[in-house]
Amino acid sequence: MEKDLIIKYLEKEIRFHDCLIIPGLGGFIGSYESAYFDQAQGKYFPPSKALIFNTNLQNNDGLLANFIKDGEGISYVSALTIIENTVAVWQKSFEEGQRIEIGDFGYIYKTRLGHIQFYQNKAINLYPGSFGLTAVTATGAKITEVITPKEKVVEFPVSKAIVTEKQIPVKESITEKEVPVINLSTAEKIEEELPETSEEKIIEHPATRRFRIPRKYVIAASFIPFMFYSWWIPAKTDFLKTGKIQVSDFNPFVTPSTAQYAPRRTFLTDHKEEDFTPVEEHLKMLSPGTKTFSYQFDEDCYIPVKLEGDSPLLENSSENEVEPVVNKNPEVIEDKVDETPVQPVSKGSYHIIAGCFGEKGNADNLVASIKAKGYDAQILDQHKGLYRVSASGFATKSAALESRSKMKNDGISGWILKY
Known part of the structure; x- marks a missing residue:
C-alpha cells in the first residue's frame, strides 16, 4: 500500500537526517539529546534523538520523494503522486479521529483544536551513535567505615624551676654576699606567663583622606x-x-583678521590736480563768438562748459585775457569699469554671508582672504546695490550652522541666508 510505503522510508531515513518533510502535511525535526541518569529508575540512558513535528514545513524539499524514487525504482513524478495520495488519506483519517502510526517510533494525531501533533516512543532510540547501547542499572556501593585505634599518650610530670630572689638591704659594710636560693619541685605544673600585648594602633586608610581646597582660593580663582x-x-x-x-x-x-577696505573709486579720486589742463589754455584756442565748448579734462573725459555774458574774447582773444564763466555743477562723465558678472547660484541652498560691500573690489578682497583659510568663498549676488560675499554654501541648514561654529574659531563671522 502507498501508506505503508511512506512509513517504510520515514522509519528508515529519519535516523540519518535531522529534517524530513512530508509535502502538504509537515516535517519531522530531530535534535540530539545527551546521556542522562534517571534517579527514579536508577538507570543511565545513552544519547538519543528527540523528534518534533512542525506543520509549518509544507514545501517540498524533494528528499522524501527521492528516497521513494531510488528505493522503488519509479519516476520522481510517481513518487510525488504517492505522497499526495497518502497525505489525502491521512487527512481523512484525522477527521475521523484516528491516528497514524509511524512505524515503532511514534504516531501522528489531531487534537480537538485541530492541531496535528506527534508523540514519540522513547523506548526506540533513533540516534545512530547509540546503536547497541541499552540502559544501565546503577547499583549502590557499600561504604565501609575504617576505624583506626588512637595511640595512647602517656603524660609525664614536668618539673618547674621557680626562681626567688631576695632583696638585699643596703648596709655600710658587707662581709659576705648573700646567694639566692633555688627551690626545685616536681609536683607543680609549668605555668607560662604571656607577655602583655600592647594596644593595637588604628591606621587610617589612605583612601578616606580627602584633600579639600580652601574656599577662599576657589573664590579667588x-x-x-x-x-x-x-x-x-x-x-x-x-x-x-x-x-x-x-x-x-x-x-x-x-x-x-582685520578687514581691509579700498576707498570708493570716483572720477576725482582717480585723477590728480597736476593732471588737469588749465582752463586758460583752452580759452586761448577758442575762436571769437564761441558760447560753449568741451573742456578736455583728460584723454577720455570731456566736460561741457557754457560761457555767459559778453566776453572780450569775442573781439580780441589775443590781447585781452578772458575769464570764462564755468558752470559750477558740471556733468562728470565717469569711466565705465568693466566688471565681471557674478556667477549665478542655485536656489534652495543655505549660505553664510560674511559681508556686503558697495565696491566689488572690497568684496573680492574678502573672498580672497576667506579662500586663504580653506573655505569655498564666492560673491553670491548683488542685492540692492551691495555685493553679498558667501563664505560657503550648503544644502541643509544644519550643515550651515555646524560650519558657522567652525568658522568662528578661524575669525570668520556671518549670518545664514536661505537663497
Whole structure:
C-alpha cells in the first residue's frame, strides 16, 4: 500500500537526517539529546534523538520523494503522486479521529483544536551513535567505615624551676654576699606567663583622606577669568565701537583678521590736480563768438562748459585775457569699469554671508582672504546695490550652522541666508 510505503522510508531515513518533510502535511525535526541518569529508575540512558513535528514545513524539499524514487525504482513524478495520495488519506483519517502510526517510533494525531501533533516512543532510540547501547542499572556501593585505634599518650610530670630572689638591704659594710636560693619541685605544673600585648594602633586608610581646597582660593580663582576679560574685551575687540561681540572674541589664542577696505573709486579720486589742463589754455584756442565748448579734462573725459555774458574774447582773444564763466555743477562723465558678472547660484541652498560691500573690489578682497583659510568663498549676488560675499554654501541648514561654529574659531563671522 502507498501508506505503508511512506512509513517504510520515514522509519528508515529519519535516523540519518535531522529534517524530513512530508509535502502538504509537515516535517519531522530531530535534535540530539545527551546521556542522562534517571534517579527514579536508577538507570543511565545513552544519547538519543528527540523528534518534533512542525506543520509549518509544507514545501517540498524533494528528499522524501527521492528516497521513494531510488528505493522503488519509479519516476520522481510517481513518487510525488504517492505522497499526495497518502497525505489525502491521512487527512481523512484525522477527521475521523484516528491516528497514524509511524512505524515503532511514534504516531501522528489531531487534537480537538485541530492541531496535528506527534508523540514519540522513547523506548526506540533513533540516534545512530547509540546503536547497541541499552540502559544501565546503577547499583549502590557499600561504604565501609575504617576505624583506626588512637595511640595512647602517656603524660609525664614536668618539673618547674621557680626562681626567688631576695632583696638585699643596703648596709655600710658587707662581709659576705648573700646567694639566692633555688627551690626545685616536681609536683607543680609549668605555668607560662604571656607577655602583655600592647594596644593595637588604628591606621587610617589612605583612601578616606580627602584633600579639600580652601574656599577662599576657589573664590579667588573664579575672579581670574572675569578680570582677564574685563581687560581683553575693551582692548582687543571692537565691542566699544560696534556694540557687537562674537564668540570668537572670547578666544585669546585666535587673532581676528582685520578687514581691509579700498576707498570708493570716483572720477576725482582717480585723477590728480597736476593732471588737469588749465582752463586758460583752452580759452586761448577758442575762436571769437564761441558760447560753449568741451573742456578736455583728460584723454577720455570731456566736460561741457557754457560761457555767459559778453566776453572780450569775442573781439580780441589775443590781447585781452578772458575769464570764462564755468558752470559750477558740471556733468562728470565717469569711466565705465568693466566688471565681471557674478556667477549665478542655485536656489534652495543655505549660505553664510560674511559681508556686503558697495565696491566689488572690497568684496573680492574678502573672498580672497576667506579662500586663504580653506573655505569655498564666492560673491553670491548683488542685492540692492551691495555685493553679498558667501563664505560657503550648503544644502541643509544644519550643515550651515555646524560650519558657522567652525568658522568662528578661524575669525570668520556671518549670518545664514536661505537663497
